[in-house]
Amino acid sequence: MTVLQALLKHADRLVGRLIIQLLPPSSHRDVRLPPISVLFIRPGGIGDAVLLIPAVRALRRCFPGVSIDILAERRNAGVFVLCPGISSVRRYDVASEFRAALKSRYDLVIDTEQWHRLSAVAARLIRAGARIGFVTNERRRLFTQAIPYEQDDYEADSFMRLLAPLGCGGGRGEGQFLDVAERDAETAESLLASLKRRVFVTLFPGASIAERCWGGGKFAELATRLQRKEIAVVVVGSAVDSEDAETIERAGALNLAGKTSLAETAAVLARSSLLVSGDSGILHIAVGLGVPTVSLFGPGREKKWAPRGDSHIVINKDLPCSPCTTFGYTPKCPVNARCMADISVDEVESSVLALLATKKIQ
Incomplete structure (x- = not known):
């Protein structure tokens, strides 16, 4: 773990919960279909990013015209090169790129982080018509659609479940889903x-x-x-x-x-x-x-x-x-x-x- 990663986790524990309590909660809201622009937030390691890709591909199959952006980290951003069709990849831990994400506007933000709170805060601050994320702690207050998360479910399946409010998903994240240039x-x-x-x-x-x-x-x-x-x-x-x-x-x-x-x-x-x-x-x-x-x-x-x-x-x-x-x-x-x-x-x-x-x- 890098020094920056350790600092982010420490900040999450110290101030993440406080910030969530200060922000106005999001009320339940259906996702407007079809979405034209979607942002996936994926901090964390390489494995999480890889197992998110079946859900990214499933979203594109459901809505072929959708523009998909990723907000990742330096350590896992390179994974998304293996998934053609993504419009842009910005990094959560690069200040200029994070600011650019905050200035953007999306029909839908999907926060794929499982536990830490700061990604949910970022999802709440980014202008979006709807926000989807996992229900694992008080972060649920910031989503318009909150999705259950289970420790014993295969992670690709958990990510696929985030697409349920859109009426798509399916599959189990198996078979080949990465492409080499x-x-x-x-x-x-x-x-x-x-x-x-x-x-x-x-x-x-x-x-x-x-x-x-x-x-x-x-x-x-x-x-x-x-x-x-x-x-x-x-x-x-x-x-x-x-x-x-x-x-x-x-x-x-x-x-x-x-x-x-x-x-x-x-x-x-x-x-x-x-x-x-x-x-x-x-x-x-x-x-x-x-x-x-x-x-x-x-x-x-x-x-x-x-x-x-x-x-x-x-x-x-x-x-x-x-x-x-x-x-x-x-x-x-x-x-x-x-x-x-x-x-x-x-x-x-x-x-x-x-x-x-x-x-x-x-």
Whole structure:
């Protein structure tokens, strides 16, 4: 978490509730159809942004002429490059872009934040005919349509439910819903040239918090085993994942960590036969590209965030203390994230080989 992200969360706790109480509440109001202009507010991480895209696409299917803008953050704004047809993407944490959003006018603002209050305040301040958001705390006062939110619903389904007042939505957020631009696909081909179009498995060792990490040593051992079976391995990530990535590289993997943009990382994933990852934004990008995955869950909520379908295997030790994350907050673990540490290289390798053996992935 960056210093700015920490400050925003602190401000949300201290002043968000107070600001909400000072603002006049919004009365219930039906959404005027068809909407001509819609703003989705999506602060937070990469995974939330990815799983919002099925709802964005569903809205466009319902109303083909609608203009869709996004108000995101620096850390997740790049995701929306993978969703053609969005009119503009502004960033919540860039003052000039936030001011531009406040000066705009929309038929509808949809706040997709699940808990924090300041995004609801922003939705209330932006001129709009109607406002839709989740009912999780006092933020409900600022919406003209308040939507229930459940911790055990798959997150793409939760986002889709925000479209219910418009009479559209449907679907379950499954199947391919992300698109890679041709220029990024060409970059990926260049970066992967040394593999000579061999089948390869991609590893992502990173995570937003330490408790979700499996460990560079275990990923390196997995890479060694796969290469003994003549399966090439590629590691992706950002510069902050470099230490683990270098450990995996020493095991013979092609190391692309810190060498690609988010869109280029997606293009690498699109060429991959399979991704192995913890609960992460990169995992959700792979799912959105239709790439099979083996995912490692512990602190996070499997029902809400884990991939679904026959092309995905979720490994979860289901310890009594797991999951411990609620609304993005994970408490300090008193047992050193045993839920992740207990996942063995043997069971991850077996899951990878089982998926690669299916006709779908050959």
